[in-house]
Amino acid sequence: MSDSESGCTDSAAVTEPEVEALVKGICFKTGPPRTLGVELEWLVHELHAPRLPVSRDRLEAAYAALRTVPLTSALTVEPGGQLELSSLPAASLTECIGTVSADLDAVRAVLRDQGLGLVGLGHDPWHRPRRYLREPRYDAMEAYLDRTGPAGRRMMCTSASVQVCLDAGYEEPGPLGHGRRWWLAHTVGAVLVAAFANSPVALDRATGWRSTRQLLWAEIGPGRAGAPAPDGDPRSAWARHVLDSPVMCIRRDGGPWEVPDGLTFRQWIRSGAPRPPTRADLDYHITTLFPPVRPRGHLELRMIDAQPGEDGWIVPLAVTAALFDDARAAETAYRAVKPLTERTLGLPAPHNPLWTAAARDGLADPELREAAVVCFDAALEALPRLGAEPRITAAVAGHLDRYVRAGRCPADDLLDRLGATAPAASPPRTTAHGKDFRQ
Numbered sequence: 163m164s165d166s167e168s169g170c171t172d173s174a175a176v177t178e179p180e181v182e183a184l185v186k187g188i189c190f191k192t193g194p195p196r197t198l199g200v201e202l203e204w205l206v207h208e209l210h211a212p213r214l215p216v217s218r219d220r221l222e223a224a225y226a227a228l229r230t231v232p233l234t235s236a237l238t239v240e241p242g243g244q245l246e247l248s249s250l251p252a253a254s255l256t257e258c259i260g261t262v263s264a265d266l267d268a269v270r271a272v273l274r275d276q277g278l279g280l281v282g283l284g285h286d287p288w289h290r291p292r293r294y295l296r297e298p299r300y301d302a303m304e305a306y307l308d309r310t311g312p313a314g315r316r317m318m319c320t321s322a323s324v325q326v327c328l329d330a331g332y333e334e335p336g337p338l339g340h341g342r343r344w345w346l347a348h349t350v351g352a353v354l355v356a357a358f359a360n361s362p363v364a365l366d367r368a369t370g371w372r373s374t375r376q377l378l379w380a381e382i383g384p385g386r387a388g389a390p391a392p393d394g395d396p397r398s399a400w401a402r403h404v405l406d407s408p409v410m411c412i413r414r415d416g417g418p419w420e421v422p423d424g425l426t427f428r429q430w431i432r433s434g435a436p437r438p439p440t441r442a443d444l445d446y447h448i449t450t451l452f453p454p455v456r457p458r459g460h461l462e463l464r465m466i467d468a469q470p471g472e473d474g475w476i477v478p479l480a481v482t483a484a485l486f487d488d489a490r491a492a493e494t495a496y497r498a499v500k501p502l503t504e505r506t507l508g509l510p511a512p513h514n515p516l517w518t519a520a521a522r523d524g525l526a527d528p529e530l531r532e533a534a535v536v537c538f539d540a541a542l543e544a545l546p547r548l549g550a551e552p553r554i555t556a557a558v559a560g561h562l563d564r565y566v567r568a569g570r571c572p573a574d575d576l577l578d579r580l581g582a583t584a585p586a587a588s589p590p591r592t593t594a595h596g597k598d599f600r601q
Contacts, residue, residue: 200475204244313379313382363577387452
């Protein structure tokens with residue numbers, strides 16, 4: 163969400179063949195999987211009264227104090243005032259966790275002095291969307307997303323996630339090849355949604371969905387938050403998707419940015435109006451696409467809800483790293499989730515029945531639970547081979563026993579605390595793009 167503007171200053175207009183070549187070359191950089199990273203989004207609440215809204219002045223004071231703290235990770239602010247901590251690429255899982263944990267300790271200490279705390283939930287259970295950042299990018303984004311309903315503002319201002327970043331993989335086929343990893347990310351992604359769903363409440367009411375955050379992404383629509391068609395070469399599929407996705411905004415040096423209605427990047431190239439798009443416009447357009455798996459040279463897995471507790475984020479990071487970077491675990495995961503593809507009906511994630519079931523039912527879905535048990539067992543076996551410390555394997559084993567084997571996810575704990583007196587809000591009958599996969 164907090165992608166900055168491109169630093170590219172090339173003002174030459176781009177053609178469709180140039181865009182295809184640029185996207186294929188930039189977004190999939192293949193080679194041995196050697197590094198990984200994590201991006202952690204957090205809601206910021208009052209430390210002792212989280213149901214009370216935090217004033218803008220208090221947030222500004224806290225963020226000003228945080229800017230004086232030396233951190234290894236990049237610290238940015240999301241549109242609704244959420245904090246995001248983005249690690250540098252790490253050479254190992256242990257290095258990544260150690261660095262980010264130290265940065266989080268420093269951030270929490272500063273916030274604690276301000277009477278604030280970080281909260282690991284995929285969606286704010288109490289507060290309405292309220293924009294903290296007032297910038298042309300987010301003004302344009304809000305105007306664009308408002309056309310399809312309230313989901314966009316809620317996603318911008320009241321959601322948080324754990325995003326795992328992995329190398330694209332080898333050029334060659336096999337368990338660690340980029341084609342297999344791309345396919346696996348879009349299939350095991352549904353298992354990750356279900357196993358780590360942690361956003362069942364909005365405005366103090368159960369929504370009927372274990373991951374309300376994933377529901378919001380689905381309601382934003384396939385052009386902005388959907389994956390490419392799940393067939394063919396990943397590079398070609400992503401290049402077509404970039405060209406055929408709607409342009410969110412056309413930037414200007416002064417005044418509000420233009421927010422076109424239904425103009426794809428391909429149409430913009432062909433029309434050249436209101437001005438021909440440049441390489442910088444292409445770079446920026448790509449940052450405004452939010453699929454569940456985004457290729458950025460590496461693969462950015464965006465489907466996991468923020469997790470409870472100070473260290474809950476370690477489990478999805480460790481599980482995902484093991485399933486993708488250990489060849490044996492990757493092959494086991496592939497076999498475990500392959501039968502689930504029948505439930506997608508050939509439709510891209512997250513706008514298909516499999517992903518809908520993952521977001522709505524979590525691991526109460528028996529097929530997702532069965533696949534999750536196999537994947538977690540494979541990850542647990544692989545972690546020592548990746549050099550993971552005992553505390554990391556213990557955290558994964560704890561999640562496996564507490565949630566996965568029991569067919570539960572963190573959202574179920576929140577629903578238990580709400581109790582039977584909390585009425586479930588009726589989910590809308592159709593998604594924003596007019597299809598109903600929820601029955």
